[in-house]
Amino acid sequence: MIVYEFKVKGKERQYRAIDEAIRTSQFVQNKCLRYWMDNISIGRYDLNKYCAVLAEEFSFADELNSMARQSAAERAWSAIARFYNNCKKKVKGKKGFPKFKKHCRSVEYKTSGYKLSTNRKAIIFSDKKGIGTLKLKGTYDLNYYDIKQIKRVGLVRRADGYYAQFAIDVDVRVESKPTFEVVGIDLGLKYFIADSKGNVEPAPKFYRKSEKAFNRANRKKSKKFSTIKKKAKARQSHNYHKARNKYARKHLRVSRQRKEYCKRLAYSVIQSNDLVAYEDLNVKALVRNRHLAKSISDAGWYTFRLWLEYFGHKYGKVTIAVPPYNTSQNCFNCGEKVKKSLSTRTHVCPHCDYVADRDLNASINILRLGLSTVGHTGIYATGDLPSWAVGASLPSNGESVNVESP
Template structure:
């Protein structure tokens, strides 16, 4: 499954219709979740049947395509099933009880409700929302694929406009020649990655470099906010919404920079090696450190890992996630544990005299652990499905983990 994204061009009336469709999809998703809360034995197909009940009860819900309503119910069921699986597996901490959505940014159609033009440069939506025909702006060519291969079409709203995503059912496996190389990767804050051969990749720190501009845009937005209007339940001024949009676009630019950087590095690592061993970091737990939370969020470890696993599957390379416990403390030469603080950047073993950079020493230990477990890795460390397999169902924020750039 791959995802092609196009920017769509239309009139203001069509954009308002897309917003209406997104609100309707959010309404159906929340209603389906409420139905499950009131009926604990309700299953996936019960939620799909409940969509027809909502269409008969609410005229604006009937305006949305029937498969788009089912897709909204499937999003609710995705959150429910994830919660059930966490409870069955006895995951530590909060189990992720499903929550009602407040700010959805996408609506998803399946195989009906839309039609591509003969040139595949425009798409027409035929439901009663009045979206109509929209032009597709992008470098991808949909003529390479049959219409039946397009399983889902999503309309996504972002700070800089509206986008259409096409989830295409295609085999992404590519045969490559073995390189005969293996690598262990240590993820860090000083270096983005460091491998067992001593090669390091500097951390780009996109958020840190743009922080002044972001803070300035945030201050301008705050100056235009009127708390009296909120108490009186009146809408904010047009200038406030313009400033809010400028602030959101700057954040969107930073997130895109981080994503493309992680994608390029992951692609380079996979192309150069046949086996990649990396740390199975608990990023959700690490960001609770209030001293390092900003730096950890800026580095993009989870994004890098997602692309590493996806490209590993695509090009037939082995990716192994190993436990990170004591990989920085143990000596890679003799195996003895040498305790050191985060500020100590050089590993000096008092037992054997081995000296190496802290991150490189950890990368060597990670590679050893990866080679020792590669023969019996039966399940993926993130659950029943690897992260690259997430694509047929899109989360309500409109993001997709396997959307490739043109040059890849």
């Protein structure tokens, strides 16, 4: 499964129609969630049937395509199923009870409600929302694929415009020549990665470099915010929304920089090695550290892991996530535990006098653990199976882990 993304061009009334479709999709999703809360014993197909009831009850819900309503119901069920799985697995802490969606940014169509033009440079939406014909701006060529291969189409709203995502059912596997190389990777903040061969990649720190510009744009936005209008529940001024959009665009740019960096680095690692071992980090728990949360979020470890697993699947390479416990503390040479704080960057073993960089020692330990688990079931960042192997459903926030650059 691959996802191609195009920027869509239309008139202002068409953009407002897309916004209305997104709001309706959010409404259906929240209604399905409430229906499940009131009737715990119901299943996935009961939520799909409930969509027809909502269409009869609410005229604006009937205007949305029936399969788009079902997609919204499936989003609600995916959150419910994730909660059930966490309860069965007895995950520590909160189990992720489904929450109502407040700021949805996308609507998803299945196999009806839209039609591509003859040259496939435009898409026509035929439901009653009035979206109409939208031009597709991008470098991909949809003529290469059969219409039946397009399983889903999503419309996404971002700070810099609207996008269309096409989930296409194709085999992404590519045959590649073996390199007969293996590597262990240690993720860090000083160096983004340090491998077992002694190579390091410095952390780009995209957010840190743009932080002054963020603060400046945020101050300008705050100056245009009116507390009087907020108390009166009135819409803020046009200048406030312009400043708000400018602030959002800056964040969007940094997120794209981080994603592209992780993508290129993961591709390079996979192309150079046949086996890659890396840490199975719980980033969600790590960001609770208030001293390092900003730096950890800026690093993008989880994004790098997703792309590493995707490219590993695509090119037939082995990717192994190993437990990070004591990989930095244990000595690679003798195996003894040598306690050290985060500020200690050099590993000095008092037992065997082995001296090495802390990250290099950790990466060799990670590689050793990875080689010892070869043949066992792999661990993926997105669960038992990676997101690209589960199905054609697009994420509700409009992001996709396998949108490849041309």
